Amino acid sequence: MTSLPLAASSDAAQSTLSALTPGTTATVIAVDVPGEVGERLMEMGMTRGTRVTLVRRGFLGDPLQVNLRGYMLTLRKAQARLIRVTA
């Protein structure tokens, strides 16, 4: 039994929160934002397995507005880039 194709396909679906197209929803697989900022994001509900929708990007693409657990949250691109998601 080989697990290779499976791993490859899940790799292809992987992306980051900041790379999502506005209006699309994805599932968080890892929050790589370091330090307290990362912990704060997780405390706001951004944990593994959470469904997150990128609602819109702000003026010139930053900050971002996302919807998770039924409410709206803002965060900067710098952090969103470090949040890995999968469709």
Next chain:
Amino acid sequence: MQIAIAGNPNAGKSTLFNAVTGARAKVGNYPGVTVERKIAPVALPSGQTAQLIDLPGCYSLVARSAEEEIAHHVLTGRLTGERPKLVVCVADATNLARALYLVLQLIELEVPLVVALNMIDVAEKRRLKIDHVELSRRLGVPVVPLSARYGQGLETLLRTIDDALVAPSKPQRFPLGLTEADGITIAALTGDLKRTAGDVTWLLTSNLRDLHFAENDDLEKRVAAARQSLDANTPGSFSRRVIEARYTIIDRLIDGVLDARLVTEDSLTTRVDKVLLHPIWGFVVFMLTMMVVFQTIFFWAQPFMDGVEWLIGALADQLNALIPESLTRSLLINGLLAGVGSVLVFVPQIAFLFLLLTLLEESGYLARAAFLLDRVMRRVGLHGKAFVPLMSGFACAVPAIMAARTIESRRDRLVTIMVTPFMSCSARLPIYVLVIAAVFSSSPKLGGVVSVGGLVMAAMYLVGFLAGLATAFVLKRTALKAPPPPFIMELPTYKMPSAKAVARLVIERCRVFVTQTGVVIVALSVILWALLTFPAHDAATDAERLERSFGGTLGHVIEPVIAPLGFDWRIGIGLVASFAAREVLVSTLGQVYALDADVEPDSPALRDALLADRDPATGKPRFTPLVGVSLMVFFVLAMQCLSTVATVKRETNSWRWPIAQLIYMNTLAYLASLLVYQGGRALGF
């Protein structure tokens, strides 16, 4: 007996607090910090009375911000010396998962708990059904659905509080997913610290670095070592594992209590945001909003301010007629009454600004404005929310500095407070008008249309604004060094502000200003009166009295210091006097040049007096355009406003910041004027 109200920001704590206590809250600061706290008695159905105390709104209790730390300290009794008997956690029913995160932490802290499930009316409109009985059973804590704004469920809440005081509930224990290795590390530390395992886990996941837990360095080291070994136990830090464990628990708690398929966004909010957060329309609306705010404090407050001034003037006339010429009369009118007047004259602006700000904040718009502006404000290291204080500063620094309260991070709020007074406030305008009328009114128009005076005026506004931004830029990299705030912010759903709550807040702000800041202003005003009156209080003319007064002497004494800026002793006296309020310069110069004390800034008499003033040695006019520009630059940058100093003192709760600001701004003003005057001279102006 204390009962604390905890909850996420915007969960409705203040609304609940006011609904159950009436409007009897005492508002003050927590000792040593600038976070506001409210206390009021509440009568329980059993006949008992308890003190209701509100905690700062927070998402978590692990002390990552000043608010969280205070909330934690109140809950553990560190701040007030008394542990609250009960904690009411206000949970927004439309945001249940996040609200439960705080509830779980409160359970971990082992405080007796009642959950107030607020905004039930909104939840019902959005067809969210929450099985609160089942939620209560799963938590092991009473859950009372209510609508604080419409007064529904309040009685049940009070009765539940009574019951919980008699027989505290027994919350479920929720395992935080600790591994065996974690357990061993924690158990070792519980012995060392003589604390429960719960306390120790809390200490290890939080930012609390307090001696309360570890009394000596040795223990401190052991705590640090335990942190490390916990982090090493599994991938991801220990705190992150605990956070995820809590959300796993929450997902299980909610499953079946709330139909997750029904958790939708607020459709009104979604639609409105399409416009208000639009990259173009959003800015248009924002600009229009700011224009209204600016107009209101700049122009619409004017009639009210005129009214206050008229009233004070009329009172002064009455006193003048009633009391014979004497020192007492002078003290009453020029010291006390002038001081009271200079306090009251700010009230219309404060009331209007806070009326608008409260409407914007309560409706949910302020968070949107911050979202739009974050990109721009970040450049100088400020939070998007700093824009409102800066903008308001063009009208008056006093309400603007008070408006900085909407910024949560203490450091960012301080930076904003430190730079707001650089914005050219309306009190500087008379000085610009006077000087420009005196030295630029006869200049030819550039290209026949653009008046030099208008350009100079615009330049002054720009100089102040840029000085403020530059200062923020430097402060954020030095004294108040902090990474740019991460901008992790909730965008609340839009809500119609409640008229009662808005009115209450506006009145409260005005009251705090008059009673706390006002006292300082009046006291300082009386001191200044004495400086400008003694020892020559029986001199024949005002001009003579002024010149021979302490203030006048000071004007002479500082002349060598201000001469390099192009100022003589007359302007020196004006500078001394203008520390009460900038606009006082105009009337003081009027007195120095022996004119009517009620001169207007654009009065031809004062202008002519300034222009006629010639240096006896050279016969050249003293008040040249260069002196005028130098004087204006000084006024742009200098901190010459006792009211602002007093406000900064009150808002930062220490003299350190206002004094640093005073020294910094005045040094900067001096150096800039020096550069203008000496540079201008060198260039042949």
